[in-house]
Amino acid sequence: MRHALVMLTSASVSAFLKHCSTAPFFHVVLGSGFGAALQDQQHGWEKTSELSFADVQGLTPSTVPDHAGKYAFYRHGTSGRVAVMQMGRLHGYEGHDASAVVGPVMVSRLSGCGSFLLTNAAGGLRREFRSGDVMLITDHVNLTGRNPLVGSNPVGPDGKGLGDRFPDLSHLYDAEWRRRLKGVFSENLRVWEGVYLGLLGPSFETPAEVQLFARWGLDAVGMSTVWEAIALRHAGARVAGLSLISNPGAGLDPSLTLDHVQILETCRASAARIVDGVFRFLQEMP
Numbered sequence: 001m002r003h004a005l006v007m008l009t010s011a012s013v014s015a016f017l018k019h020c021s022t023a024p025f026f027h028v029v030l031g032s033g034f035g036a037a038l039q040d041q042q043h044g045w046e047k048t049s050e051l052s053f054a055d056v057q058g059l060t061p062s063t064v065p066d067h068a069g070k071y072a073f074y075r076h077g078t079s080g081r082v083a084v085m086q087m088g089r090l091h092g093y094e095g096h097d098a099s100a101v102v103g104p105v106m107v108s109r110l111s112g113c114g115s116f117l118l119t120n121a122a123g124g125l126r127r128e129f130r131s132g133d134v135m136l137i138t139d140h141v142n143l144t145g146r147n148p149l150v151g152s153n154p155v156g157p158d159g160k161g162l163g164d165r166f167p168d169l170s171h172l173y174d175a176e177w178r179r180r181l182k183g184v185f186s187e188n189l190r191v192w193e194g195v196y197l198g199l200l201g202p203s204f205e206t207p208a209e210v211q212l213f214a215r216w217g218l219d220a221v222g223m224s225t226v227w228e229a230i231a232l233r234h235a236g237a238r239v240a241g242l243s244l245i246s247n248p249g250a251g252l253d254p255s256l257t258l259d260h261v262q263i264l265e266t267c268r269a270s271a272a273r274i275v276d277g278v279f280r281f282l283q284e285m286p
Contacts (some may be wrong), residue, residue: 008058008107015056019049019073020082023112026282027084029105029228031120031244033066033267035087045074045083045281053253059103060096062088065180066264071079071104076283083282084108091223093202098148102231109235110227117177117278121267122196122222122243123205125214127252128244132270133190135220136178137241142226144200149234151230163234172233177240180284185242185277189270194219196243198226204258207251214249221249 004233019025030038040047053059053069060238062069067088072081086108090101105116122135127268129135149167178193197213199205201223205213213221220243232239 008103008110009142011057012059012107013111016071016107019071020084020111021053022082024073024084024108025103025113025115026115026285027086027108027113027118028117028278028282029086029089029119031089031224031267032064032246033264034119034123034244034271035066035068035085036268037084037229037271037275038072038087042074042276043283044077045279045282046077047072048075049073053104056107059107060090060100062090063094064088064091065260066267073148076269084113089224091202092144092146092200092227093223096214098144098146098227099151099231102148102228105228106231106235109237110233113142114236115238116228116282117240117242118225118228119242119244119274120222120225121246121263122220123210123247123249123258124245125210125219125221125249126192126194127248129192129220129248130190131247131266133192134185134274135192135194135196135245136181137196137225137243138178138193139235140196140198140226140229140241141216141218142176142198142230144198144226146200146227148227148231163236166211167230167234169233171231171235172229172239174238174240175240181240181242181277181281184281184284188273189277192219196225196241197221199223205250210231210249210251220245244274
């Protein structure tokens with residue numbers, strides 16, 4: 001099987017680096033509804049340019065509402081560091097292979113970025129969770145039935161392997177960064193820690209599935225993140241993950257009908273605090 005990452009070439013990296021001149025020090029994937037809260041200047045960071053997925057060889061535009069499918073590049077006025085805000089992502093339920101879904105973060109990794117924060121909107125599996133809470137990801141369970149590393153061992157534009165054929169996923173989500181994120185977000189949000197469950201979607205879970213997942217000890221469920229985390233670990237990157245709890249899981253609130261539009265509204269309502277917290281986290285990084 002030909003791996004989709006072979007479509008990322010030196011031209012892909014060149015298009016990316018034209019917007020930042022040097023390898024980014026951090027890359028943040030902004031989940032559903034978060035990108036709209038980005039401002040041109042935040043906490044000493046100034047937006048310098050944007051780049052659409054469609055303008056990078058090997059990448060595919062997103063088709064999901066509130067996933068713009070582009071990068072916003074920010075430069076810090078004092079340190080000169082460059083951070084990338086990825087506005088939206090690709091999903092398996094759009095019909096993409098897992099290896100294509102991870103393409104946007106892998107362009108950044110191939111450009112020299114080694115630090116990534118993956119954010120998402122997720123359904124809560126714990127009754128104490130409320131919409132608008134933040135859950136810092138301690139680990140994940142991948143029940144999508146797919147893996148971005150399937151096929152020939154992925155290689156970079158230089159023809160060299162990106163990592164071990166069988167990567168160890170122990171301690172996948174960075175504990176030190178989780179501690180830092182908790183300190184930042186606890187100032188104005190309720191913050192939890194827990195295990196994220198990745199499913200393929202696009203249908204929401206049934207109440208019976210939610211009951212089963214909760215009995216397994218899982219804490220939140222969504223349709224993204226796990227493939228990106230696997231691919232980045234394989235390529236030697238450092239990863240943290242954050243879920244905005246956008247809704248209780250099916251059946252936990254009998255009066256609630258799950259609706260994607262309403263979930264996006266919840267995400268937008270919390271987006272400014274999420275984005276502000278992300279920039280403060282970056283500001284405090286050594």
